[in-house]
Each structure stands twice: as structure tokens, then as C-alpha cells.
Amino acid sequence: GGGGGGRFEFQSLLSSRAPGLDPTCTRLRASESPVHRRGSFPLAGAGPSQAPPAPLPEEDRMDLNPSFLGIALRSLLAIDLWLSKKLGVCAGESSSWGSMRPLMKLLEISGHGIPWLLGTLYCLSRSDSWAGREVLMNLLFALLLDLLLVALIKGLVRRRRPAHNQMDMFVTLSVDKYSFPSGHATRAALVSRFILNHLVLAIPLRVLVVLWAFILGLSRVMLGRHNVTDVAFGFFLGYTQYSIVDYCWLSPHNAPVLFLLWNQQ
Numbered sequence: 001g002g003g004g005g006g007r008f009e010f011q012s013l014l015s016s017r018a019p020g021l022d023p024t025c026t027r028l029r030a031s032e033s034p035v036h037r038r039g040s041f042p043l044a045g046a047g048p049s050q051a052p053p054a055p056l057p058e059e060d061r062m063d064l065n066p067s068f069l070g071i072a073l074r075s076l077l078a079i080d081l082w083l084s085k086k087l088g089v090c091a092g093e094s095s096s097w098g099s100m101r102p103l104m105k106l107l108e109i110s111g112h113g114i115p116w117l118l119g120t121l122y123c124l125s126r127s128d129s130w131a132g133r134e135v136l137m138n139l140l141f142a143l144l145l146d147l148l149l150v151a152l153i154k155g156l157v158r159r160r161r162p163a164h165n166q167m168d169m170f171v172t173l174s175v176d177k178y179s180f181p182s183g184h185a186t187r188a189a190l191v192s193r194f195i196l197n198h199l200v201l202a203i204p205l206r207v208l209v210v211l212w213a214f215i216l217g218l219s220r221v222m223l224g225r226h227n228v229t230d231v232a233f234g235f236f237l238g239y240t241q242y243s244i245v246d247y248c249w250l251s252p253h254n255a256p257v258l259f260l261l262w263n264q265q
């Protein structure tokens with residue numbers, strides 16, 4: 001990793017073990033030692049009358065798998081940090097695409113939770129049809145579910161934002177100091193799937209909605225707010241959240257109290 005954050009993240013991966021103790025090596029040594037002890041490999045000078053190799057004990061065979069997984073995860077993390085640093089071209093005014101920063105920040109506001117929540121509440125208050133109210137009530141439920149799940153995962157994972165990020169975001173919650181997953185990416189995927197499923201739009205507008213979601217996700221990395229994996233997982237989570245909302249769809253039949261309460265406002 002070139003940047004401070006990347007370097008630190010690598011170091012934290014390495015320093016999670018005792019100094020000089022590489023778990024990969026430790027595992028390999030642990031796996032090798034019983035083999036050697038049992039003389040499973042033909043040794044130089046060993047006669048042909050040597051007994052056939054004893055099968056590896058169960059725990060030794062299983063022990064190799066986590067190290068492969070570990071190596072794969074560490075490689076993915078290394079690629080993630082490297083690519084995110086490369087793509088963070090609007091991270092500061094002096095960055096190579098620094099002049100695009102205001103535009104990226106405008107995009108950031110377009111996917112922020114506050115305009116979406118306030119906009120939905122406003123439309124709900126103006127809506128005069130049951131059908132419209134039902135869709136908006138579910139959009140509100142989707143937005144709140146999204147905020148809750150993202151805050152929960154951010155608080156559990158606690159992945160720091162990239163070191164090159166400037167923390168100058170418009171209204172944040174305390175968990176927003178963490179970066180995994182990107183709340184803008186979850187909202188972009190959730191809201192765009194919601195819109196595509198519940199609004200009748202002409203094809204060019206549908207394309208625009210998908211483009212907005214994609215560019216918003218990309219802009220998170222370009223602004224240096226997130227690593228690529230934060231955004232990729234955010235898209236996945238937002239897409240899945242829509243399935244949850246669709247499954248639990250609120251209607252006057254299954255949530256009559258909610259609709260009656262709103263009606264009396």
C-alpha cells in the first residue's frame with residue numbers, strides 16, 4: 001500500500017500475530033512435523049522396504065484450508081487498498097481531478113439520507129391516494145431499515161475510512177467515521193431498485209436511475225471516502241434490502257394501524 005492508511009492496514013494484518021510468527025509458516029510447520037515424524041516422505045537412503053506413507057491426521061488436512069482463505073482475503077484487501085488509492089482522484093483539491101470535487105460532493109448530497117427522508121415525508125404529506133401513500137410508506141420503511149442496518153454493520157466491522165479521505169461530509173452520524181459498508185452505495189442500490197419497481201418510467205429515465213446509482217458509488221471511491229469493497233458490498237446490501245422490503249411490504253391489510261394513524265395526521 002502506498003498511503004498511510006494502506007500501510008497501516010497491512011501492518012495491522014501482520015501485527016495481529018506475535019512478531020516473527022507467521023501463521024502460514026506455523027501451520028505449515030505444524031502440518032509438516034507429524035509427516036516427518038512418521039517418515040511419510042521417502043528419505044534419501046531409505047530402503048524400498050519402508051512402510052507406505054501414513055495418511056495425514058484429520059486436523060492437519062483441515063488446517064491448510066484457512067491459510068488459503070487467509071491468503072486470498074489478504075490479496076483481495078491488498079488489491080482493494082491499491083485500487084482505491086488509485087481511484088481516489090478527487091480526494092483533495094490538489095488531487096489530479098481535484099477540480100471535479102464540487103461535482104462529486106453534489107452527487108454525495110443526492111444520495112444522502114436526509115434529503116431522501118425529508119423528501120419522502122414531504123411527498124407522504126402531500127399524497128392524496130391510498131396507492132401513493134402505500135408506496136411512500138414502504139419507501140420510508142426502506143430508508144429507515146437501511147440506516148439501521150448500515151449503522152449496525154459499520155459499528156460491528158469498524159473499518160476506518162481511507163487515510164486520504166477529508167472528513168468534510170454533510171451531516172453524519174457517529175458511526176459514519178467508519179467506512180464499511182458505504183451508506184450512499186446501499187441507498188443508491190435500494191432506492192434505484194425501489195424506483196424501477198414502483199414508478200412507471202420511460203426507458204431513458206430508467207437508464208438514468210441506474211447510471212445515477214453507479215456513478216454515486218464510484219464517486220465515493222473517487223472522493224476518497226471509501227475503498228472499492230465498501231462500495232461493492234454496499235451495492236449488494238442495498239439490493240438485498242429491497243428484497244426484504246418487498247417481502248415485508250406494508251399495506252392497509254397487514255399494517256392497518258400505520259395507515260390509519262397516518263390518515264389522521
Ligand SMILES: CC(C)=CCC/C(C)=C/COP(=O)(O)O
Nearest residue numbers: 113114171172176182183184185
Ligand atoms: C444523518 C443521516 C440521516 C444519514 C447519514 C447519511 C450518511 C452521512 C451516510 C454515510 O455514507 P457513506 O457511508 O457512503 O459515507
